[in-house]
Amino acid sequence: MLWSFLLFLGAAPPLGVFANPLATKRWSDLVEKHSWAEIPRGWEYVRSPDPEHILEMRIGLKQNKINELISSLYQISDPKHDRYGKHLSKQEADALVAPHPDSAEAVESWLSDHGFKTDDITFRSGGGEWIVIPMTVSQAEAMLGAKYELYRHSLSSSYVVRTLSYSLPRELHNHINMVSPTTYFGTLRSMKATHFIQSNSFGEEKGFTLSPEAVPPSSCATQITPACLKVLYNTSGYVPQATDVNVLGIAGYLDEFANRADLQTFFTAFLPEAVGTSFDTITVNNGGDNQSDPGVEANLDIQYTEGMSFPTPNIYYSTGGSPPFNPDSETPTDTNEPYLDWLNFVLSQDTIPQTITTSYGDDEQTVPNDFAVSVCNLFAELGVRGTTVLFSSGDLGVGGGDCLTNDGTDTVLFQPDFPASCPFVTAVGGTVGINPEVAVDFSGGGFSRYFPTPDYQVEAVNSFLEGLGDTFSGLFNSSGRAYPDVAAQSENFIVIIGGEAFLVGGTSASSPTTAGVISLLNDFRLSNGQSSLGFINPLIYANPGGFNDIVSGSNPGCGTQGFSAGIGWDPVTGLGTPDFLKLQAIVSA
Known part of the structure; x- marks a missing residue:
């Protein structure tokens, strides 16, 4: 699914060409999304990462009709229901998990305000609800009101760049399910x-x-x-x-x-x-x-x-x-x-x-x-x-x-x-x-x-x-x-x-x-x-x-x-x- 915001972002001027005070205020009202009370067990602080370290940020938008999809799942899986075994096609499932147009518009504006363009974005789902945007640590910290650090898992020697808390603009809490990597420390090497x-x-x-x-x-x-x-x-x-x-x-x-x-x-x-x-x-x-x-x-x-x-x-x-x-690399991708x-x-x-x-x-x-x-x-x-x-x-x-x-x-x-x-x-x-x-x-x-x-x-x-x-x-x-x-x-x-x-x-x-x-x-x-x-x-x-x-x-x-x-x-x-x-x-x- 191609969002309308691809054209919108494609036409957007580079960051810093001009600023919209109302848009800036709209996206500066940050409210915590998730935080940990302490560093998750098994992990230890190493140091602050290079501000230019690249994170592949995944943004999961709220799926407009996810409750309908789950309701369909239970009906299709119930041997007593007349829909039993009538599974959905890819297109039918994609339509249920696609984000609402209002969610797309809100995320469009937020990303544009932070200077991201069409070429920065990759879609990772047929419904358009998952996107990936490479960004630097410093960009992520500014967008999410977060402080990223480098952590090490002592048993598996895994290194991750993560934050103990992150926030989203108040308005986006109704439109975004999650952003990652943020507070999820688990990697498969530590699982x-x-x-x-x-x-x-x-x-x-x-x-x-x-x-x-x-x-x-x-x-x-x-x-x-x-x-x-x-x-x-x-x-x-x-x-x-x-x-x-x-x-x-x-x-x-x-x-x-x-x-x-x-x-x-x-x-x-x-x-x-x-x-x-x-x-x-x-x-x-x-x-x-x-x-x-x-x-x-x-x-x-x-x-x-x-x-x-x-x-x-x-x-x-x-x-x-x-x-x-490699914790000594300057710009590895996480x-x-x-x-x-x-x-x-x-x-x-x-x-x-x-x-x-x-x-x-x-x-x-x-x-x-x-x-x-x-x-x-x-x-x-x-x-x-x-x-x-x-x-x-x-x-x-x-x-x-x-x-x-x-x-x-x-x-x-x-x-x-x-x-x-x-x-x-x-x-x-x-x-x-x-x-x-x-x-x-x-x-x-x-x-x-x-x-x-x-x-x-x-x-x-x-x-x-x-x-x-x-x-x-x-x-x-x-x-x-x-x-x-x-x-x-x-x-x-x-x-x-x-x-x-x-x-x-x-x-x-x-x-x-x-x-x-x-x-x-x-x-x-x-x-x-x-x-x-x-x-x-x-x-x-x-x-x-x-x-x-x-x-x-x-x-x-x-x-x-x-x-x-x-x-x-x-x-x-x-x-x-x-x-x-x-x-x-x-x-x-």
Whole structure:
């Protein structure tokens, strides 16, 4: 969408040619948009940045009809509604998220007053609600009433140029959702990639074969392969048919590259019929594809999405945006918003994979509320267009570390994960063991403090809360969006990395596994002339019988034993692990 203000700005004189006193007064009435009480934990002040340091400023305008889009999402995702499965086209979704003309006019005037011209602006969304404008630190400070500093994340050695507070002209609070980079300190290098290497275990696994019994062999209790998962989740007998339409996507970050040679080694050992086939890589925002540098996360994801969904086409999105930052550089470009870049890229495409999995997350409290809501609404756009979005729920139970709040009060509270806490994604927790599966003790789960409990899960969550009683009273928001929604195996996954086999664990394993099952369900529907599933949460909460209920285990954290798994939904394993055959019967209606 091209705004009218392109012509307006194109005709504007350079900054300083003349000044409009009324316009200047209009934009000098600054009111705080967001601030932190203290430097976010894990970050330390380094020094003031060069005033000429370049920030790629992203401005998210309020979407004129976002409530209509969300209402459509719930109707389209409700199996009892007559709009069920009637997903919106790109053009229909773009029309709902486009900014109101008044918002466009206000931002036009503001940018013009600060001397920006047509060539300075890039549109990052089909609806025109996201724009990117490179500007210097000194320009950003003047526009936003902010003071930018250089900060370092001690554990990951990430550097960012951020401010502890920023403001907008009073009038623009009604027109702009967020501006970034400002107060969101998280970068993917400081976020939690939800995986960990358990051991190097190459050797015996290459000869691993699944016995013909209808239950997993005992070796699946200590070594997970695609064959184990197919038996556990009842997909063994299904052969995909809609491979000309159905696609499974993996969102990758952090210069994590999915290695094709390792995939062939994996296929040779565990899926011989797939040898010789591969996946597509799409690079976003200068993402790479270095085949000499295989990533643990990337290989885990692609080997198990391929292992579960073959021969369904897979796409690995390699998203840049977190380049090494040289704190001594005078004018490097700060581009640490890969979530926004990836989402805007995918939403700008005419076709999107029907299933997408991502395995990164951060403490919700470290994400400014305006940023979280804006990103969450982008996931709603994916859902309304027919895509199921899955996120791992995290590997820190109800919270890691001291669990102190960052609002200046240092209160101990359970710490939910974002984006798992977004109500428009399907969050996947973790299990371990077979016959029975139990909750793994690191499975992330809890209740959002940003998003309220959505209608689709009220009944299930209330039932859990009634059984919980006063336990952990005050430590979590009982009226918040609860997660995870479902779960899957999360330990002892055999992954080939650089030609060697490792055992890898984490809910990073659970999410691609579940994505593989959902992709097969999408294949089934598409091959029968039905639509893709899209946003599945209303469907699955209405049909909990499609899952294997996990009734034991807990997710300790914050100095507590955490929540306990039990009959029905719980904030450790959600509704349980998927049973493909039961779900197939449910989605065939």
